[in-house]
Amino acid sequence: MSRGRGRTRLPPAVLAVRGAAGALAVAGLAHTLWHGLHQPGLALAFGVLITVGELARWGALPGEREPAPIGAAGALAYALLGRSGGEPTSHGALQVIAVLVAAQLVAAVPHVARGSGPTADQVARRIVIVSFAAVCFQPLHNSGRSAVWFGDGPYFALFLLVLLVLTALCDAVLGALLLRSGTAFPYGPLLRDELRALLGIGSAVCATGAVMALGVSVAGLWALPVLCVPLLLTQVSFRRFVAVRTTYRQTITSLARSTEIAGYTPHGHARRVAMLCTAVGRELGLSGAELTVLEYAALMHDIGQLSLVDPVPDGATAPLPAAEQRRIA
Numbered sequence: 433m434s435r436g437r438g439r440t441r442l443p444p445a446v447l448a449v450r451g452a453a454g455a456l457a458v459a460g461l462a463h464t465l466w467h468g469l470h471q472p473g474l475a476l477a478f479g480v481l482i483t484v485g486e487l488a489r490w491g492a493l494p495g496e497r498e499p500a501p502i503g504a505a506g507a508l509a510y511a512l513l514g515r516s517g518g519e520p521t522s523h524g525a526l527q528v529i530a531v532l533v534a535a536q537l538v539a540a541v542p543h544v545a546r547g548s549g550p551t552a553d554q555v556a557r558r559i560v561i562v563s564f565a566a567v568c569f570q571p572l573h574n575s576g577r578s579a580v581w582f583g584d585g586p587y588f589a590l591f592l593l594v595l596l597v598l599t600a601l602c603d604a605v606l607g608a609l610l611l612r613s614g615t616a617f618p619y620g621p622l623l624r625d626e627l628r629a630l631l632g633i634g635s636a637v638c639a640t641g642a643v644m645a646l647g648v649s650v651a652g653l654w655a656l657p658v659l660c661v662p663l664l665l666t667q668v669s670f671r672r673f674v675a676v677r678t679t680y681r682q683t684i685t686s687l688a689r690s691t692e693i694a695g696y697t698p699h700g701h702a703r704r705v706a707m708l709c710t711a712v713g714r715e716l717g718l719s720g721a722e723l724t725v726l727e728y729a730a731l732m733h734d735i736g737q738l739s740l741v742d743p744v745p746d747g748a749t750a751p752l753p754a755a756e757q758r759r760i761a
Contacts (some may be wrong), residue, residue: 436575443613446553449606453556456563457547460529470522474513477653479535481660483508486539488667489550500550501637502663502695503539504558506656507532508599508641509648511566512592512601514573525566532562560606565599584719586614589646617714625720636666688731697734 442450469475485503511528513521536555543550550558570590572578582588604626611626612619630638640663647655688702709730715721 446611449610450552450556450561453559456559457533457755460526461533469651470524470527471516474510474516474521474653475523475527475531477656478506478510479531481656482510482532482535483532483539487542487693488534501633501640501667502660503535504637505640505644505660505663507535507558507562508565508596508638509644511562512569512595512608512645513642513648514569514645515649516579517648518650519572522574523570525563525570528566528570529559532559547736555608557603557606561603564602565595568595568598570654589642592642596642598640601633603634604630616718621714621717621719624717627660628719633670636663675756684728684731687735691734702731702734705733 450599482503485506486500488502489500507528511525513523515521536550536558539551569578572581577589578591582591604623607626608619608623611617611622640659644656644659646660688706691697692699692701706727710723710727713726718726
């Protein structure tokens with residue numbers, strides 16, 4: 433990224449995504465303020481669900497794609513909602529966008545106060561993806577075409593499944609594009625990482641969103657808290673997993689610094705080697721999990737020098753005898 437007049441110039445792709453999200457947010461809020469809320473009870477229930485999901489987001493962890501799964505599932509469910517308790521709904525795509533934006537603004541207040549929360553790219557990405565799902569579904573539902581074409585049976589569920597697959601693919605393409613705009617990494621491996629993430633938390637979010645929409649259409653708003661429980665339990669379990677991974681990463685980093693503290697290697701050597709290896713791995717097309725293993729191996733590549741009686745000059749083991757090199761390795 434280049435700099436001009438003391439400010440960082442954003443890549444065109446990032447500007448396009450943020451601009452599209454901003455335009456959608458303004459259009460949704462303006463339309464809703466002008467025409468009022470349709471079925472305000474439904475809007476309030478889903479708005480509260482999205483807000484709670486955003487407030488319960490976990491901290492950013494390298495390799496994780498969805499830090500607020502409950503909020504994402506709630507937003508998708510509202511975008512794909514056609515009935516509530518057997519009665520047809522009347523909200524449109526613009527009201528879905530307005531409820532999502534309002535919920536994100538409310539949830540952002542405590543996050544901003546703590547100096548954390550989602551980035552502008554994450555917010556823009558969520559707005560664009562939910563808008564895509566809402567624009568694909570709500571006009572068909574409100575015009576009655578979805579009922580004529582798919583009815584209320586298995587074909588309708590298959591229609592929702594196809595929409596969710598398209599939404600997930602759009603999310604993966606958009607996520608890889610935003611990552612590519614901020615780095616020099618090739619687009620292909622980034623897209624492959626995003627597609628692999630769909631098999632994990634991405635599939636859980638999409639499935640929960642579809643089940644919420646179908647459950648509310650039959651049982652009403654009582655289905656929301658019941659259907660949120662599995663994803664909530666998954667999120668609690670994942671928080672523990674994140675804590676374990678964070679502790680493991682901190683342990684690796686501390687061990688890597690031990691050779692620097694003991695004077696065997698120059699200061700920051702392990703981190704510089706890890707950054708270089710990760711960049712080379714990106715260029716070679718390695719996936720996220722493979723890059724993590726490569727980074728850990730690079731951080732620990734000099735740990736064997738602690739077995740030496742005296743440090744070698746500048747930590748360079750190449751001049752040592754082959755037997756000594758094997759012992760260190």
